Amino acid sequence: MDNIVRRKLVGFIRPLLTLCLILASLLMLQKLKLPEKDEFGHKHVRENMWCGKDCFSLRQGKTQDDLDAQRVSNRTPPEWDAQVLNCTEDSSLRSQDWFRRLDPRFHQFVLHRHCRYFPMLINHPEKCADGEVHLLMVVKSIIEQHDRREAVRKTWGKEQTVDGKKIKTLFLLGTPSAGKDASNLQKLIEYEDMIYGDILQWDFMDTFFNLTLKEINFLKWFDIFCPNVQFIFKGDDDVFVNTRNLLEFISFEVEERKEADLFVGDTIHKAIPIRNRQSKYYIPKELYDKSYPPYVGGGGFLMSAVLARRLFVVSEELELYPIDDVFLGMCLKKLNVAPQMHPGFKTFGITKRRVSKMNNDPCFYKALIVVHKLIAQDLVNMWSVVHNKELICAQRSTI
Structure with a gap:
């Protein structure tokens, strides 16, 4: 027994x-080999030795005093401070008459309009840290549009230095919309970022109404992490940008000393909210019942870094609006800054007729700065044609 x-x-x-x-x-393996995240969210693999990072640094010739100084300088690095997703609805609105009359499509937006800043899932604070960046290309995208991001990286969004002017690129993303394969899509975007290192992602759903969240979260991010950037081009992932013309225009503005309040694009004046319920841009009277201030089409615009920081400050004083480019127009009005109209920005296409030959003429693209509404392959093809040295255009339009 x-x-x-x-x-x-x-x-x-x-x-x-x-x-x-x-x-x-x-x-044991985790302590020796697994990647760790530093205060910026970057992954680093520990050295396979017990003396750790300090030992490795000493072997490279750094003294203990150097290491102590480095620790002091790293105590308070800039960081994204929205770490917890904690946004409950403002239930007091439900009892108000105007809310009861409001189109149900806008209920969730209004109930959560006070929620502004969200945790970051992917961050790249080092993007602006390696010296002065002349132009930061910032591209609105969604996870599924990988082909568009690839086209931008191969063309106008390529990180490079032109005539001594450094150009950097970032893509702005939220999380997949409801009903999509969120887990696998997230893994794919993390892998894409591991390859390119050019994605900023926040923990809010990528929907049309949340484009304004993408705007204000970027402005906050820029204010924290990009002290040495001079200009920002902000656009969609389906636009053609003639980088050389854009840099020429910036140089002209700097020579004329007009860059401080620079905000330029395809400006829209005296617009009113669209009341057609079938329209993507429909706004009910209960939400907004005035004319819009002048604003720039969100497909592509240029602004100075100085003005971007002022926009961030004033954006916190205004209620969020579900159309992002109109919201920026409201911010500009608050600052008493008028957006500048420029004929080189065609954010509604060269002509509104899709069958027009002008829309496919490379000489127009060579003379313009921004053209909207190109699928990924068309963008790559047009870029190749425009930059072909054998392309001869009878007359170069002024930009």
Whole structure:
């Protein structure tokens, strides 16, 4: 009987000890090899030695005083401070008459309009840290539009230095809309970012009404992490940008000393809210019942970094609006800054007729700054044609 009990105890203890050894091994491997995240969210692999990062630094010739100074300088790095997603609806609005009359499509937007800043899932604070950036290309995109991002990276969004002027690129993303394969899409976007290192992603759903969230979260991010950027081009992932013409225009504005309040694009004046319920841009009277201030089409516009910081400050004083480019127009009005109209920005296409030959004429693209509404392959093809040295245009339009 005693032998049977002992055998049972041994049979129970052996797998328990094995499990403990496996767990101890995993913990050891984790300490030695697994990537860690630093204060910026970057992953780093520990050295396979017990003396850690300080030992490795000393082997490279750094003194202990250098390391102590580095620790002091790294105590308070700039960081994204919206770390917790905690946004409950403003239920007091439900009892108000105007809310009861409001189109139900806008209920969630209004109930959560006070929620402004969201945790970051992917961050790149180092993007603006390596010296002065002349132009930051900022592109609105969604996770599924990988082909568009690839086209931008191969063309106008390519990170480069032109005539000594450094150009950097970032794509702005939220999370997948409801009903999509969110888990797999997130893994794909993380892998894409691991390759290119050019994605900023926040933990809010990528919907049309949330484009304004993308705007204000970027402005906050820019204010924190980009002290040495001079200009920002902001656009969609389906536009053609003639980088050379854009840089020429910036140089002209700097020479004329007009860059401080620079906000330029395809400006819209005296617009009113669209009341057609079938329109993507429909706004009910209960939400807004005035004319819009002058604003620039969101497909592509240019602004100075100085003005971007002022926009961030004033944006916090205004209620969010579900159309992002109109919201920026409201911010500009608050600052008493008029957006500048420029014929080189065609954010509604060269002509509104899709069958027009002008829309496919490379000489127009060579003379303009921004053209909207190109699918990924058309963008790559047009870029190649426009930059072909054998392309001869009879007359170059002024930009």
